[in-house]
Amino acid sequence: MxxxxxxxxxxxxxxxxxxxxxxxxxxxxxxxxxxxxxxxxxxxxxxxxxxxxxxxxxxxxxxxxxxxxxxxxxxxxxxxxxxxxxxxxxxxxxxxxxxxxxxxxxxxxxxxxxxxxxxxxxxxxxxxxxxxxxxxxxxxxxxxxxxxxxxxxxxxxxxxxxxxDAVAPIVSGETIDMEKAFSASRYGRGEEDEGDYLNCPLNKEQYSSFINELIRAEHIELKDFEYDIQHGVKAGGSVFFERCLPVEQLAGRGEKALAFGPMRPTGLTDPRTGRWPHAIVQLRHEDTKGDLYNLVGFQTNLTYPEQERVFHLIPGLEKALFVRYGQMHxxxxxxxxxxxxxxxxxxxxxxxxxxxxxxxxxxxxxxxxxxxxxxxxxxxxxxxxxxxxxxxxxxxxxxxxxxxxxxxxxxxxxxxxxxxxxxxxxxxxxxxxxxxxxxxxxxxxxxxxxxxxxxx
Ligand SMILES: Cc1cc2nc3c(=O)[nH]c(=O)nc-3n(C[C@H](O)[C@H](O)[C@H](O)COP(=O)(O)OP(=O)(O)OC[C@H]3O[C@@H](n4cnc5c(N)ncnc54)[C@H](O)[C@@H]3O)c2cc1C
CATH class of the missing domain: 3.50.50.60 (FAD/NAD(P)-binding domain)
Structure with a gap:
């Protein structure tokens, strides 16, 4: 050389x-x-x-x-x-x-x-x-x-x-079941009516059993130097905000916490029913090509096997390939x-x-x-x-x-x-x-x- x-x-x-x-x-x-x-x-x-x-x-x-x-x-x-x-x-x-x-x-x-x-x-x-x-x-x-x-x-x-890092899992787009998921932005505010998001709809029973599994799932204990993250206090000169709470912690605040938070269905009409579902999981493009999607608001501290088990319960994600797991550290x-x-x-x-x-x-x-x-x-x-x-x-x-x-x-x-x-x-x-x-x-x-x- x-x-x-x-x-x-x-x-x-x-x-x-x-x-x-x-x-x-x-x-x-x-x-x-x-x-x-x-x-x-x-x-x-x-x-x-x-x-x-x-x-x-x-x-x-x-x-x-x-x-x-x-x-x-x-x-x-x-x-x-x-x-x-x-x-x-x-x-x-x-x-x-x-x-x-x-x-x-x-x-x-x-x-x-x-x-x-x-x-x-x-x-x-x-x-x-x-x-x-x-x-x-x-x-x-x-x-x-x-x-x-x-x-x-x-x-x-x-x-x-x-x-x-308050990272939500990322899944491969081609492994999402589009028979169940649908494209839409809240109140149709996406581009040219196509919808920028994919949405996985859950009915009342699916939502309840999903929340139960989420709360009971095993999570990773944070180390001392990471402790600040969990408690929303100062670390490295920065303050951690409520929006970065792990999804399982939010779920633990009450049965409806997620349905009124990251899983709220308002403005998202399922074309198959013509109605808003009971709850949704939104997936957002992670790359410009549209091959990767992240689960919006699903930053999590669950162990990787538990993420596989619990997030595969979401309708449309049963066979989703996780190219990256959620994590907080x-x-x-x-x-x-x-x-x-x-x-x-x-x-x-x-x-x-x-x-x-x-x-x-x-x-x-x-x-x-x-x-x-x-x-x-x-x-x-x-x-x-x-x-x-x-x-x-x-x-x-x-x-x-x-x-x-x-x-x-x-x-x-x-x-x-x-x-x-x-x-x-x-x-x-x-x-x-x-x-x-x-x-x-x-x-x-x-x-x-x-x-x-x-x-x-
Ligand atoms: C706890 C933990 C576990 C991880 N486990 C894995 C894993 O298992 N597998 C994996 O692929 N990735 C892991 N990562 C992520 C990442 O791959 C590693 O942190 C990797 O070592 C990062 O490489 P780096 O060169 O950027 O930083 P580092 O390898 O951390 O090197 C940075 C160096 O800079 C020095 N330094 C910091 N500030 C200063 C300063 N002001 N002046 C002089 N020196 C300074 C540090 O002492 C350190 O030696 C982990 C990260 C963390 C924090």
């Missing part, structure tokens, strides 16, 4: 997690001189337990390696692009079937060795509270320290930096569609890039991917070279475009999934979903290989 001429150029990277370490390596490989700031072990977060670089905070699995799964395809693309962390994860692998699970200590140790031995990377163990003026990548993660978060919020505007992230360009540069300050969970991607592989992109681009921008933005046929290209162009009003973090990729045109409508995923995966890896070869 051509090393850029900008040998004297500096990049400051804040946060030595998954994204920051990948970014540091990529920027240095491009020829930039990198200073990587990591505050641990001097100052710890509420979830990390060591001072290790690239500590995996929870699971030791980076996800599946199967190419016809979102994460598996992204990992393959990262491998093609020479990701350091994916290579070291493969070298630290422990047996886990088709998943890329690692010995977390070995993984962190090899990352530290590679980064600290790189001639163009310096590591400083220090909390950064002010954003540096020069070329900078902020990759301080979901548990960004409070002082830095305040600084980021000053740059982005307070309402464009979020401190928690502490998470610092930007309103990326309003703040970031696909290069991960900030719209209003081009020498400031973001990477990792802060950008609104999810999952270890997604965080590594944005680190790779931001690291390469920071060095390329310094050297006045075109930026690296893979085509939309690739998982990385689609993911980046999603986070930077999604509807900003409802933006929630996203992980790699096949619903983000452009459709494959096939004459035979009965081709099984897995076959289509296989074809999309082949198209993606080919597109990434060609783009990478031409670009480097």
């Amino acid at each position: 051509e090393i850029l001429k900008a040998q004297n150029e500096q990049v400051s990277i804040i946060g030595g997690g998954l994204a920051g370490c990948e970014a540091a390596w990529q920027a240095a490989q491009q020829g930039a001189f990198v200073t990587l700031y990591e505050m641990r072990p001097v100052k710890m977060t509420g979830a990390h337990t060591t001072g290790n670089l690239a500590e995996l905070v929870c699971s030791n699995s980076l996800g599946t390696l199967l190419h016809d799964r979102g994460t598996g395809l992204l990992i393959e693309e990262l491998r093609i692009c020479g990701s350091l962390l994916i290579q070291l994860a493969i070298e630290s692998r422990v047996p886990a079937g088709s998943a890329l699970a690692v010995d977390r200590d070995k993984f962190s140790a090899t990352v530290l060795a590679a980064i600290s031995q790189h001639p163009r990377i310096k590591i400083i163990r220090q909390e950064v509270t002010q954003i540096p003026d020069g070329m900078t990548i902020i990759s301080s993660g979901p548990l960004t320290s409070d002082d830095l978060a305040v600084n980021i919020a000053q740059l982005t505007g307070k309402d464009r930096l979020f401190f928690y 502490r998470n610092t992230f930007l309103c990326a569609p309003e703040i970031l360009q696909p290069s991960l540069q900030m719209n209003t300050r081009h020498n400031l890039l973001f990477a990792g969970q802060l950008t609104g991607v999810e999952g270890y592989a997604g965080n590594i991917a944005t680190g790779l992109l931001a690291g390469i681009n920071a060095a390329r921008i310094l050297a006045d070279k075109p930026v690296f933005i893979p085509p939309t046929e690739t998982m990385l290209g689609s993911l980046i475009r999603y986070i930077t162009s999604a509807n900003a009003d409802h933006f929630q973090p996203m992980k790699a999934n096949f619903g983000l990729l452009p459709e494959i045109q096939v004459a035979n409508k009965r081709v099984p979903k897995r076959q289509k995923y296989q074809w999309k995966a082949e198209r993606a890896t080919k597109a990434m290989q060609e783009y990478w070869n031409a670009w480097k």
Whole structure:
């Protein structure tokens, strides 16, 4: 690979997690001189337990390696692009079937060795509270320290930096039963009478039994550092609002709480009965293509198996495929569609890039991917070279475009999934979903290989 001429150029990277370490390596490989700031072990977060670089905070699995799964395809693309962390994860692998699970200590140790031995990377163990003026990548993660978060919020505007995930489940559009669901906006206020929402109607009995199951379902206990979310008090400089309460907590306030809240049927006439149903669950487009839908107002803390069990009781969603489960936890992230360009540069300050969970991607592989992109681009921008933005046929290209162009009003973090990729045109409508995923995966890896070869 051509090393850029900008040998004297500096990049400051804040946060030595998954994204920051990948970014540091990529920027240095491009020829930039990198200073990587990591505050641990001097100052710890509420979830990390060591001072290790690239500590995996929870699971030791980076996800599946199967190419016809979102994460598996992204990992393959990262491998093609020479990701350091994916290579070291493969070298630290422990047996886990088709998943890329690692010995977390070995993984962190090899990352530290590679980064600290790189001639163009310096590591400083220090909390950064002010954003540096020069070329900078902020990759301080979901548990960004409070002082830095305040600084980021000053740059982005307070309402464009979020401190928690209150996420409703997302389902695949093609798995919704349209014999039961119907399109309509409240009082027909959608576009051209088509209706912007899908609505799943419930009669009185269906509503009662759904509420009963929802209240009794098992939920996830929040950790100490996430406690604020549940109690609607200050956390990370932000206040949590009533509208972010988990749907099961709202349901627990009384039999009719949801029927008068997110499940209210007013203004939604079911074309099959000509009447408003007793209650409805509304589904809103999650992507511009209309392949993904989120359950409006259904942010939840139920365990994943319980979400499968209880939400499949909703008429029309009996066979729905959940591409993402609902969840509520502490998470610092930007309103990326309003703040970031696909290069991960900030719209209003081009020498400031973001990477990792802060950008609104999810999952270890997604965080590594944005680190790779931001690291390469920071060095390329310094050297006045075109930026690296893979085509939309690739998982990385689609993911980046999603986070930077999604509807900003409802933006929630996203992980790699096949619903983000452009459709494959096939004459035979009965081709099984897995076959289509296989074809999309082949198209993606080919597109990434060609783009990478031409670009480097
Ligand atoms: C509790 C928890 C569990 C998770 N479990 C999983 C999981 O099992 N699987 C999964 O795929 N994803 C999981 N995630 C989501 C996400 O994938 C991980 O958090 C991932 O590590 C994020 O990568 P990152 O590089 O953005 O942030 P991190 O890996 O957290 O790295 C950010 C780094 O920045 C440092 N830092 C913060 N502020 C400053 C500052 N001011 N100055 C200097 N350094 C600073 C932190 O110490 C940290 O090392 C989890 C998240 C949390 C919070």
